[in-house]
Amino acid sequence: VWSAHTVDDALKNLYGSASFTQSGVKVKAPKVASNGGAVPVSFSTDMPIKSLIVLQDTNPEAAVGVYSINKYSVNKYAIKIKMAKSGTITIVAQGQDGKLYGTRVTLDVALGGCEG
Numbered sequence: 001v002w003s004a005h006t007v008d009d010a011l012k013n014l015y016g017s018a019s020f021t022q023s024g025v026k027v028k029a030p031k032v033a034s035n036g037g038a039v040p041v042s043f044s045t046d047m048p049i050k051s052l053i054v055l056q057d058t059n060p061e062a063a064v065g066v067y068s069i070n071k072y073s074v075n076k077y078a079i080k081i082k083m084a085k086s087g088t089i090t091i092v093a094q095g096q097d098g099k100l101y102g103t104r105v106t107l108d109v110a111l112g113g114c115e116g
Contacts, residue, residue: 001063007055007090010062014053015100020092024101025052027091036083036109043103044076048096054079058087058109069093083109 004010008018024047033039043054052075054064064081067073081089086109092102 001053001066002061004062005060007057007062007088010053010055011092011100014051014066015092015094017100020100020102022101022103024095025091025093025103027089027103027105029089029105029107032108032110033083034110036085036111038080039083039107039109040078040080041089042076042078043091045093045101046075047093047101049075049093049101050096050098052077052091052093054081055090055092056081056083056087057090058084064089083107085109 001010001013004013011018025045027043029041049069052067055062088104088106090104
């Protein structure tokens, strides 16, 4: 997962498939991030899930974070990620039913966060 260069490859490495149903996961991110070094992203789900992965398509490696979920988890998260340029954030959760659910959000980055 951590060495995958594309979103699809990371999903295939973790879950065996890159396809998911676009529902069940909510994400909030700015339409324009003034600084790609700290892009605020919040996401949540009310579904019973086993795991969750956060991905982006602008940096050399696609994976941002992978979360293992248990029955005591509160599935509401807020993180900041680096993005080198404008792109898409993808969040996918594996439901307790074994199926994949997720969503995508595209944003513009005014100043890249991976230059140094």
